[in-house]
Amino acid sequence: MIFLNVSYRPLWEKIDETGMKKAELWKLAKISASTCQKLRNNEHVTTTILLRICEVLNCDISEVIEFV
Template identity: 45%
Template structure:
């Protein structure tokens, strides 16, 4: 199964947020964000941190 994070990038655009802002807000590394940009697998903890920071659910970002 292929995972796409297009919803995450759309959400960041809607919130007028940059990727580095998400890293700071969620406390995730730039390498984790790079994996997301390539639609690669990331640890569930990364997704949880992002959802908590953005106050959303998994289905809102992927």
């Protein structure tokens, strides 16, 4: 079995592109502080969380996560 690590580098780039503050995104997407920490540490989060982020950023899930 192959295990892939996740990276949210594309998410941080997308946030920078939009000019939105991270705190505003977390509030609009209803993301908890613990989930924010998981994202910062490139830990796995649920697809539901990622889709809420994408909804706020008006983007596709492939634009906020990559597998390395």
